[in-house]
Amino acid sequence: MTATPLPASIDGIAARLRAAGCVFAEEEARLLLEAARTPAELAEMVERRVAGLPLEHVLGWVEFAGRRLAVAEGVFVPRRRTELLAREAAALARPGSVVVDLCCGCGAVGVAVAAAVPGVELHAADVDPAAVRCARRNVAAVGGRVYEGDLDAPLPTRLAGRVDLLVANAPYVPTDAVGLMPPEARLHEPRVALDGGPDGLDVQRRVAAAAPRWLAPTGRLLIETSQRQAPHTAAAIAAAGLTARVVRDAELDATVVVGSR
Incomplete structure (x- = not known):
């Protein structure tokens, strides 16, 4: 044209x-x-x-x-509301903390935490090759590493039991609602970054179930969710043996559930 x-x-x-x-x-x-x-x-x-x-x-x-x-064409664009997830994680991080960003997309949350708390050990992973390429550009600037694969599958086994903060902006849009999203999202972002299954919680449940293997004794899991889905996200985290609390920012229209051992 x-x-x-x-x-x-x-x-x-x-x-x-x-x-x-x-x-x-x-x-x-x-x-x-x-x-x-x-x-x-x-x-x-x-x-x-x-x-x-x-x-x-x-x-x-x-x-x-x-x-x-x-961020490149075909890669999920992080929303402003996800800054709550980054802010809560940064508040819990300390120099030397091991931070893992699952479903990292372009690496926004992990990079924000590492920038706010110098000295963290950052690892990030995503299943989408295009997102991983972007994340590697962004995460390298703060000294982190990025892996390609499904959820926690590509993480180094040496991280098991050592992760202080496991953060995830996993897809949480119910399958039937994806078609109702703005065209910019549903036409130009990967479905894998949007579709969370029938009730939107399929990937969150998998993240919660995997978390205990990776978390340190005082480690925490942080998952972004919606206000409506927060009780169900909290239930998934509780089912994994963690104590859940909900954090809400009305100005950002953002909700995060934090799980602690």
Whole structure:
């Protein structure tokens, strides 16, 4: 497709973005102008955004917890609400803590914890090869390691019984609700990062069941969930032998369940 020539001004670009349904058109226009190296590249980026590609995929980065992280097309874009998960984990971490980020996507949560608490030993894993490629770029900046595989399967066995914090933003959208998500998510992000099974909790249950093998005697498990699903997430964590408590941030519309031995 040939890109339509564009006026290199925020107003001109914002008008096109607004017509395409972009709510924050002026801010997006400014970011696109800053990112483009040539008028042709700018025109192409605007065309991709107008066509529905998430802004973060167009830019090649996402801002999370005050940091810019690499993100590529087809990779899950971390939401602002997930900053609660990162914040709670960082509050529990100490220099030298072993931190594992499961279902890490681009590595946002683990990187945020490592940036907030220098000296943690960070490990991250994801089943999606595209996400792992992004995560390796991001996690390397804080000295961590990333593994490719299903949940905890690729983790080094030497971590068993040594993990101080196991964090997971596992998919928790019920299968029937995936089709109701905004097009940016359901059309441009991997289904494996969204679909949590019939009730949305299939992957969370697997994470909770696996956690006791990895956690240190004083280790904790933190799982992002929805407010509605929180009692069920807590029940899954309790079934794994951990004591669960729910943390809620109304401003972020975010919910995290913390499990302790």
